Amino acid sequence: MKEKIQEFLATDLLERYLMDNVTELESARVERYIAMYPDVRKEYLELQENLETYARLYAVKSPEGLRERIMHRVARERAGRRKFINYSIAASVAALFMAGASFFFWNQNQNLQQENALVNNKIQVLEADMKEQLEDVRNQFIVLNNPGTRKFMVNGNRKARELKAIAYVNPVKKLSYINVRNLPNLPEDQDYQMWAEVNGEMVNLGVLGQISDKDKLMALPYGDKGISYITIEPKGGNTTPSVQNIVADFSY
Structure with missing residues (x-):
């Protein structure tokens, strides 16, 4: 799993994602990794902060009110992405819970099937024993009461x-x-x-x-x-x- 994360971080997907230069599939992959892996999420937040810092250092004087509009948009997008990440984390936890619950109920079902098979076998053995005992009692009655004995x-x-x-x-x-x-x-x-x-x-x-x-x-x-x-x-x-x-x- 760590190798998988390292391979992802070695790519430029996070940088291109921040620059809005990714395909839909790449964007979905990045957002999935951010939601699932803390190391990726940490790297993403650091890159985002570095990009903002760089933009402030080398920014050309913008028209009046442009900075506020950009920051407002960035904050709005960040909030949206954070909300998406939270939903993704919750969905991942729910999926893990459902997987665990499914395995638990499957395991319980297997145990119940085994117990049911054992009970059925015991019932069959008891039925065979009872049938044999009843047959023996019938034969004893015939032997003791038949005039040809x-x-x-x-x-x-x-x-x-x-x-x-x-x-x-x-x-x-x-x-x-x-x-x-x-x-x-x-x-x-x-x-x-x-x-x-x-x-x-x-x-x-x-x-x-x-x-x-x-x-x-x-x-x-x-x-x-x-x-x-x-x-x-x-x-x-x-x-x-x-x-x-x-x-x-x-x-x-």
């Missing part, structure tokens, strides 16, 4: 004799659930884990926590030849079942 009692082996569970399988609706009603206590570094082998593929159904709701049903993958296992695994579960630690299993 078969029920299997599941008991633990010698490693977990107190383990009790009930499996529900409906081959018509192709739905399977299990209700684990009792799990023997384990050391703190071990967990029970549920598995299902469906059509030759092993599916990890997750770690079984403490039984807080004895009526809770856990969905099982349905298959024509399904086998479920409950194993004892290290704390937090395992990626593959420990066959030697199977404590219960049933076919459906």
Whole structure:
């Protein structure tokens, strides 16, 4: 910006402007620079004073009243230009304010759009979760109340004799659930884990926590030849079942 001002001051535009020897475009440029840049405005006022001083020193005696008329005109033009400069400064400040306000509101709008997108995503996730939960409740109702549902009692082996569970399988609706009603206590570094082998593929159904709701049903993958296992695994579960630690299993 300073280089731009220096380049302008290096020209003779200010001198020619004072001598009224500029084009309309040059005049508009000079007046814009005077309004926007204090260094240019200071130089302009100094040149104006120097020109007046020079004119006084080398002036030829003028007719009576001419000096007063000229000074009156100069004062009038100076007042007009000063008024223009003040308006220009005010316009520049207003433009800067409007630019700042526009950026602020644009930034606020961007933030609101981002927040709106996050809220919409959360709503979609909640709607999907609710839909899934409602579907699960509907399936549980079908399994428990449909006369075609078969029920299997599941008991633990010698490693977990107190383990009790009930499996529900409906081959018509192709739905399977299990209700684990009792799990023997384990050391703190071990967990029970549920598995299902469906059509030759092993599916990890997750770690079984403490039984807080004895009526809770856990969905099982349905298959024509399904086998479920409950194993004892290290704390937090395992990626593959420990066959030697199977404590219960049933076919459906």
